[in-house]
Amino acid sequence: MIKKNLLLAEDDELLASLLDYRLQKGGYNVHLAKDGRDVKEYLKTATPDIIVSDIMMPYFSGIELIDYVRNQLNSKIPIIIISSAGNEENVLSAFELGANDFISKPVSPSELLVRVGRELNKT
Amino acid sequence: MLISAPKIHTDLLWDLTILFSGLGILFFAFVFIFRNRLSAKSLKIARQKKILAPIISNFLFYETDATKEENYEYIKLKIEIRDLLKIQFNRLVLTEILLDLQKDLSGDSRNRIFKLYQNLELHLDAFKKLRNWRWEIVSKGILELTQMRVLAAYGFIKKFINDKRGVVRKQAQIATVTLKHEGISYFLDTTRYGISEWQQLKLLDVLRNFEDFTPPRFKAWLTSKNRDVVLFALRLIKHYNQNDANKSLIELVKHKNDQIKSEAIQCIKDFGVFEAVATLKSVFRNCRVDIKLQILDTISSLGKEEDIEFLQTLVSKESNFLVKSKAISTINTIAPETYVPTEGIDKNITTKSFETNVEDNSTQLSEVMNNNELNKDDSLPASDHKEDSIDMQDHLDPELEDEIIFDLCFMEELEDILTEFNESEDQEVNYLPLDFLPMVSEVEELKSTVDPQTTENSNVESKEILEEESFKVELEAILDKIKAHDQDVVTEDEKDSELEFLPLVVESNVEEDSEDLIVTTDEDILAMEVKEEEVIKEQRISNLYNKFLEVDWLPKQELENSETIAQKSIDWMAFVNESEGTGIMTQTSASNTSTWDENYTGDEDKDDNPIPDFYGFSIFQELFRTCDVESKLILLDEILAVGDEKEVNFLKTLKDDSDKKVRAKSEIILKELQALLSPEIEAEESIAQIQTNELEAQQPNLDKEKPESISQINTIDVSTLNKEEDSLKSLEFCFLNGLISENDNNQMPQFELDFELVGTPIEDKEDNQEINEINKKEVNKKEEKVLSSFIRNIISFPKKFK
Numbered sequence: 001m002i003k004k005n006l007l008l009a010e011d012d013e014l015l016a017s018l019l020d021y022r023l024q025k026g027g028y029n030v031h032l033a034k035d036g037r038d039v040k041e042y043l044k045t046a047t048p049d050i051i052v053s054d055i056m057m058p059y060f061s062g063i064e065l066i067d068y069v070r071n072q073l074n075s076k077i078p079i080i081i082i083s084s085a086g087n088e089e090n091v092l093s094a095f096e097l098g099a100n101d102f103i104s105k106p107v108s109p110s111e112l113l114v115r116v117g118r119e120l121n122k123t
Numbered sequence: 124m125l126i127s128a129p130k131i132h133t134d135l136l137w138d139l140t141i142l143f144s145g146l147g148i149l150f151f152a153f154v155f156i157f158r159n160r161l162s163a164k165s166l167k168i169a170r171q172k173k174i175l176a177p178i179i180s181n182f183l184f185y186e187t188d189a190t191k192e193e194n195y196e197y198i199k200l201k202i203e204i205r206d207l208l209k210i211q212f213n214r215l216v217l218t219e220i221l222l223d224l225q226k227d228l229s230g231d232s233r234n235r236i237f238k239l240y241q242n243l244e245l246h247l248d249a250f251k252k253l254r255n256w257r258w259e260i261v262s263k264g265i266l267e268l269t270q271m272r273v274l275a276a277y278g279f280i281k282k283f284i285n286d287k288r289g290v291v292r293k294q295a296q297i298a299t300v301t302l303k304h305e306g307i308s309y310f311l312d313t314t315r316y317g318i319s320e321w322q323q324l325k326l327l328d329v330l331r332n333f334e335d336f337t338p339p340r341f342k343a344w345l346t347s348k349n350r351d352v353v354l355f356a357l358r359l360i361k362h363y364n365q366n367d368a369n370k371s372l373i374e375l376v377k378h379k380n381d382q383i384k385s386e387a388i389q390c391i392k393d394f395g396v397f398e399a400v401a402t403l404k405s406v407f408r409n410c411r412v413d414i415k416l417q418i419l420d421t422i423s424s425l426g427k428e429e430d431i432e433f434l435q436t437l438v439s440k441e442s443n444f445l446v447k448s449k450a451i452s453t454i455n456t457i458a459p460e461t462y463v464p465t466e467g468i469d470k471n472i473t474t475k476s477f478e479t480n481v482e483d484n485s486t487q488l489s490e491v492m493n494n495n496e497l498n499k500d501d502s503l504p505a506s507d508h509k510e511d512s513i514d515m516q517d518h519l520d521p522e523l524e525d526e527i528i529f530d531l532c533f534m535e536e537l538e539d540i541l542t543e544f545n546e547s548e549d550q551e552v553n554y555l556p557l558d559f560l561p562m563v564s565e566v567e568e569l570k571s572t573v574d575p576q577t578t579e580n581s582n583v584e585s586k587e588i589l590e591e592e593s594f595k596v597e598l599e600a601i602l603d604k605i606k607a608h609d610q611d612v613v614t615e616d617e618k619d620s621e622l623e624f625l626p627l628v629v630e631s632n633v634e635e636d637s638e639d640l641i642v643t644t645d646e647d648i649l650a651m652e653v654k655e656e657e658v659i660k661e662q663r664i665s666n667l668y669n670k671f672l673e674v675d676w677l678p679k680q681e682l683e684n685s686e687t688i689a690q691k692s693i694d695w696m697a698f699v700n701e702s703e704g705t706g707i708m709t710q711t712s713a714s715n716t717s718t719w720d721e722n723y724t725g726d727e728d729k730d731d732n733p734i735p736d737f738y739g740f741s742i743f744q745e746l747f748r749t750c751d752v753e754s755k756l757i758l759l760d761e762i763l764a765v766g767d768e769k770e771v772n773f774l775k776t777l778k779d780d781s782d783k784k785v786r787a788k789s790e791i792i793l794k795e796l797q798a799l800l801s802p803e804i805e806a807e808e809s810i811a812q813i814q815t816n817e818l819e820a821q822q823p824n825l826d827k828e829k830p831e832s833i834s835q836i837n838t839i840d841v842s843t844l845n846k847e848e849d850s851l852k853s854l855e856f857c858f859l860n861g862l863i864s865e866n867d868n869n870q871m872p873q874f875e876l877d878f879e880l881v882g883t884p885i886e887d888k889e890d891n892q893e894i895n896e897i898n899k900k901e902v903n904k905k906e907e908k909v910l911s912s913f914i915r916n917i918i919s920f921p922k923k924f925k
Contacts, residue, residue: 013169014176014220015227021180108230109184 001027004120007042009033009053009065010082015107019052022109023116036060040068048077050120052112055083055090063093070098078119082107171216178204179220183235208243218245222270240271253279258288265291269298277302285315293322300329304336311344311352318351323358330359342368350380357386366394373399376406384414392421400425404433412443419449423456431458744773752782759785759792766796 006028010016016032023030031048033039036059042048051069055062062081069075078100083091085104094102100122101115178200185197207213218240225236240246249271252264265283268276280302283295296314299306307330318326330336344356345368357375360368368390375387376399384406391399403418410418419437422430434457437450454461743762747755762770774796777789 012227014172014223017173017176018180018183018224018228018232021177022184025184106227106229106233109228109232110230 003029004049007048007051009039026113051079066097246273262294265294345371369396419453423453
């Protein structure tokens, strides 16, 4: 069975490492990006099946990432955003720009895995 | 005497230079060394974290059903980490990793972190910290144990609750409450120090986030000697709605501390402790102003009429304006309208004129009622009617004050509208917002006239009629003023006066009641003269009215349907306004159209006043008058959802709305609504056209009878309608087709069987010379309702099948 490619954009290395481990264990090829620049570089060379991105990232926020993917790349890759609680405005902006789903911090890795699977099943 | 500079030895200067340079170098060297050391340490930690994080991940997500390889990996890592844990630095890094992760993770992963922390025996390091002499280390240790939910630490930490060091104490308080549910009880029992507001909020937040927490009965701590404990307990009682401490709460109202007093009063108000009112009144005098206001607020919620005396004493004796005002407001809350507005109200003028008018009109009305009842039910003795009228008048008196206020408000509003109207004389105004006028009264009035049995037994309805009459007198006076004003403003050459509607209003009183009413209204009325052209316009309208009266096959039941009467009357007014055909504002109340001249020559109307399309009154029209732009936009959406042909006309008027958004949206909604209603509108327009044709045909000879008008309906070419598929037909089409097919057979079972002649009072009026003028007016009103109900009947008839 071919593993799906997942781009995980998260600036917190510990959390990224943990989620990376969980998602790999869940059957995905995970590419880690520690900030927005990494994401942009990666998207120039590859097209993941799904993107999981934190909203607050250095250089290039999750909102800008969604805008970049939807409007510049004209891609319909499913995007799941991770945001801290009480960040409703950003979450709304993300949905307006075309985010597919949202998960709030503190994150439950099992829940994230389910959401990723659901979004990929939709496509 | 010369001043000479002191001699400083050059060697000393050199020595000082070297010293300070050396100190500077030393300082920078220290900074450099410590900075490098710190950054090296953080780098080392980061590197170690990268090494340890995968191990932690593996431990966190290890499952018992793992593969052999995974099990092997897991065991290998376990051995590895045991070696790593021997080094203190690794223990520190692992603790940091776990503390960070517990903030970012939730659910099962988080619980696993707590377990892992204790499995790796990292909590032992935290316990060691508790024994440290430095307060910041102790505080860190407490925080760590609290965050990692080490329940075993509860017994150790609670000892710090009364620690002398403030930070340690506060950390321990939060830890005690967090670690165990019973921690809050222990904390409240034992704490000797004060609890700051911030600390209380944090503790409350901790309690709020507990799952399956059963709060203790906090009334137990209302007896605490610690003032802050009592205060916190009161807040917790309020938060958890523990209303079993009424006695303690009442006692705490007497507390010397204002904060406790305030919280206790708030609890009393929230829990509705009625027995506390007496205590509240007794402590009132010695309280601060803010507490006094709070007490009054509580009394307004819990107080009864016996407390009004206390409040009135306050009103008379209290010097503080805020307290006095609050006392008045409290009295009005307990006994509404005890204090009425007095400032700036000229009581003499209004009260006198109003009382006279009310008496006059109530007398007139009782006569009208007596006449009506005598005509319709001769079996009733006349004395009974008189008693009724007397009762009505007696019943009216207590309401006089409310009526005065209402009329004052009404007069002000009407004058405002007319002022605006006169200011915008140059602009063509299509709509005068007088919708607020007699909608409710109209219904009641019609009830009383159409159904006399209801009237004779209902004081409420009678009162409404009296109100209507008194209102009319007031309206008459105002409109007479308007007329006088209009005569000054408008030149004789202006044929299309903007106040053409005036005679319609004035006429009923001028022609019929003038002698009586002139006495009661201002002297200006005596100077009033109705313009000839106004009378002509009035006659044109009455002509239309008379033509409709020729149609004598209206269902009587329709008249008795009180729910639709108000709507119908308004619809009729809309029709009358449009029948003017000039686009000039002619809106007036239905009651003012009651005395139209019946001696009309139909030719005038034929040329000048073609009967327009009939549109009903949109309920949204009233709503639009008062709402803001945003609400209007929302209402427009609602119009699309629920609107019908009445709203189409209303939407057309919105094209001239001052707001661009409303204009734009109304056009869109209009188009969409028209698209939705197109079959219905077509049908109704056809009906309206039928009516037009019918009336035009009737104009040469007003004596023509109903069948002829019905025959005109038969002439409509509806063949196109019949061709349409049934599935596409609206109910209106079905109705129209049905009607025509019945007419083709010269059979009108619906009309012949179910409908009665309702216009009989017209004939009665001609025949019976004994009926006085007031009775005529009542009959005219009824006819007007008949007319409006006729139109409504035609339009709404298909909907009844729905």
